[in-house]
Amino acid sequence: MIPTLEWLPEGVNFLDQTKLPLEETYVLATDYKQVAVVIRDMIVRGAPAIGVAAAMGVALGIERSTATTLDALTAEVAIIAKTLAETRPTAVNLFWGIDEVRGLYNSLAAKGAPIAEIKLAVIARACQMYDEDIAACQKMGAFGAPLLPMQGTVLTHCNAGALATCGYGTALGVIRAAIEQGHKIDVFADETRPFLQGARLTAWELMKDDIKTTVLCDNMAAALMRQGRIQAVIVGSDRIAANGDVANKIGTYGVSILAHEHGIPFYVAAPWSTVDMATANGDLIPIEQRDAREVTHSNGRQMTPDGVGIENPAFDVTPAKYVTAIITERGVLHAPYAESIRAMANAARS
Numbered sequence: 294m295i296p297t298l299e300w301l302p303e304g305v306n307f308l309d310q311t312k313l314p315l316e317e318t319y320v321l322a323t324d325y326k327q328v329a330v331v332i333r334d335m336i337v338r339g340a341p342a343i344g345v346a347a348a349m350g351v352a353l354g355i356e357r358s359t360a361t362t363l364d365a366l367t368a369e370v371a372i373i374a375k376t377l378a379e380t381r382p383t384a385v386n387l388f389w390g391i392d393e394v395r396g397l398y399n400s401l402a403a404k405g406a407p408i409a410e411i412k413l414a415v416i417a418r419a420c421q422m423y424d425e426d427i428a429a430c431q432k433m434g435a436f437g438a439p440l441l442p443m444q445g446t447v448l449t450h451c452n453a454g455a456l457a458t459c460g461y462g463t464a465l466g467v468i469r470a471a472i473e474q475g476h477k478i479d480v481f482a483d484e485t486r487p488f489l490q491g492a493r494l495t496a497w498e499l500m501k502d503d504i505k506t507t508v509l510c511d512n513m514a515a516a517l518m519r520q521g522r523i524q525a526v527i528v529g530s531d532r533i534a535a536n537g538d539v540a541n542k543i544g545t546y547g548v549s550i551l552a553h554e555h556g557i558p559f560y561v562a563a564p565w566s567t568v569d570m571a572t573a574n575g576d577l578i579p580i581e582q583r584d585a586r587e588v589t590h591s592n593g594r595q596m597t598p599d600g601v602g603i604e605n606p607a608f609d610v611t612p613a614k615y616v617t618a619i620i621t622e623r624g625v626l627h628a629p630y631a632e633s634i635r636a637m638a639n640a641a642r643s
Contacts, residue, residue, distance in 0.1 A: 295455040295498060297342050298349070300420050305349045307337045310456060314497035325354030325373045332380040332387070335488070339457020340531040341430070341564055344386030345422050347377045351394040352419040356412045363402050366411075370398055382579040383540055383608050384531040385569045394418055423459045429564045429622035430461035434470025437527075437562055437620035441467065444477040445524030448514060451485045451542035452494040453529025453562065463562040464527045465499065467620060472504060479505035481523060485542055486511050487588045487605065511544055518555040526552045530563040537613030537630025538575025543606055549615035558617040565621045570638060575610035583607050
């Protein structure tokens, strides 16, 4: 398992994904404000990893608090949660991670539990979420592997692998599981401009696993699909609306249209925590706008004229009609997604 993040006595330790693939270095966050910076600056990234990082950030803030009364600590927890919630708006897992730990805190505080006991409990819950994420990815892999071809090439966009989770990965976890089951699969990884998560991260982690990987410029997929060189597409997601619309890294929408036009299955792999039942459709998903410098510069070198306008949305939304199946740790969802998602949610409650 690639150690994306880890709870340590000193704080939360993060693999610095901005330095990959050339440097494997770590950033230690010793308070919740530093965790917020790590999330916002994409030192850690990927919806599942962001969710667990946020949970650990809340737990770290509570553990390091010097409050001596529950009232004072409760006020501080509200500030901690707000700070972390403002880092990246699109990934619903961020809010899920915050709410999991904050909910446990509120429950224990309502019972008048001692502060020392609360601190131990929230740390335990955040660490449990780390283990649960790895288990969920492995279940996704088991459910999704049979959907991939026994032999051929799979295209992926961005990084939905071990680096985007606590280990194993969502979309790349399905690819890993298929190979473990004997599928003869190699991978095309889109560069994923402008931040190059595919070129830097997906290629790096798949090569570490000796999975044959070829990096593509983002505008090459159509030509290769037409040549019959791509048998399936699989991506992750940062938020899935109740109707099955999927928010993922910018460029995913275009890939889904190309796959549809060429009769290629387009799969989405994401944990159930990515499904947002409170968001009716993709038009309601907030899209993060990132710094123009990610577009204007590459490796610190300016690539565009001074003063030119820049658009840098981090995500786009793929309509449910282009999604062949959604793979979760609870099973595989098929259209009509509004019905299958609701049925899966109801089954979990019963």
